Amino acid sequence: MTWLIPPVYLVFLLLLLHRYTQRRPHLRSYPPRTSGPLISVIIPARNEALNIETCVRSILGTAYEPIEVIVVDDRSSDGTAAIIEQVARSPEARSRMRLVRGAELPAGWFGKPWALVQGCRMASGTMLLFTDADTRHAPELIPRCVAALEAERVHLVSVLPRQEMVTFWERLVQPHVFLALASRVGGLERINRTRIEWDGIANGQFILTTRAAYETVGTHEAVKDRVAEDLALAQAYVRHGLNIFLAHGPEYMTTRMYRNLAEVVEGWSKNLALGVPLTLPPIPLLRRAAPYLMWLPALAWLAPPVWWALHGGGWALATIAISLAIWAVVYWAEKAPVRYALLYPLGAGIVAYIMLRSTWRGGRKIEWRGRHYGTGYPPQGL
Secondary structure, three states: OHHHHHHHHHHHHHHHHHHHOOOOOEEHHOOOOOOEEEEEEEEEEEEOOOOOOHHHHHHHOOOOOOEEEEEEOOOOOHHHHHHHHHHHHOOOOOOOOEEEEEOOOOOOOOHHHHHHHHHHHHOOOOOEEOOOOOOOEEEHHHHHHHHHHHHOOOOOEEEEEEEEEOOOHHHHHHHHHHHHHHHHHHHHOOOOOOOOOOOOOOOOOEEEEEEEHHHOOOHHHHHHOOOOHHHHHHHHHHHOOEEEEEEEEOOOOEOOOOHHHHHHHHHHHHHHHHHHHHOOOOOOOOOOOOHHHHHHHHHHHHHHHHHHHHHHHHHHHHHHHHHHHHHHHHHHHHOOOHHHHHHHHHHHHHHHHHHHHHHHHHHOOEEEOEEEOOOOOOOOOO
16 A cells, blocks of 8 residues: 555645645735825834844835834843934934833733733834834835735735745755645635634734724733734634734745754744644644644654665655655745755754654743743643
């Protein structure tokens, strides 16, 4: 029966090609709207000295008016606040930008939701944009998102950007994580306007929403104890009968999540075990088991080369060849060098390790940007 294995991989390859060539919806479908209600752009920043100036200047260069930019310095120790103040005094800021110095983190909160809530309290806009300090915005990004929100008559718009990968380990590992996440999400058509709570997803790197809708779901205070606060917020919108909408926008937004292997491991260890269960039906046994099982799909990439190395076999060799084609497509689609496909078993092994590490640490020991969260932060609803 081993002869059936290569055709299964071939079917996966064909499905993958179809998905990548039929990505919908796309921001380019929405003609930019360059004026409208005031948008308050809120950026949480903790030790973001490497990123914050480029991010803020890209937002200030938007073709949309009017905006205000509120950067919440979440008690940084690396000069982030000084950089923000310098940009705020620049001619291009034109009094549209200000710094909020974050207060001490209260008990029961994660850092990012707390920073966003503080920024929102200072915001004047009837529309709110939550975006991360490691993002870069093209001038048409906000105008097209405003147009999408209005044309689709939804309450929240989120964008899937182009992920920048520079170092060897970023390029090797990140596409594996993105494929794993995309395999759960599927096409955005099943996410947009969903009424199934566990299908609700948003990308916390860019969330545009009306203030009225945001306040209806209880703001980020409603997800204050969630690591994957963007996922939990989107599900709160669904739970309240509000419409969410995701779109592909790689031409208009880029982000570089991590800069080395240590950051890749730490960042995904923080998110996976506590986020993945929330994307599954609310069956307690299923959600509790998910973190312990989510590494198993990596065996699909590890088992054939290991078997072939130990025992040989035509089916294993054929499966390896098809797997190489699969990963060549993935790396091409993610704008990483296609030659990295030759190392796909190594990438799969590292992702399996990250998932196991996330399971072991999730809810026990979470570390991020110098903060340590202990057992007081279990994922709710499990």
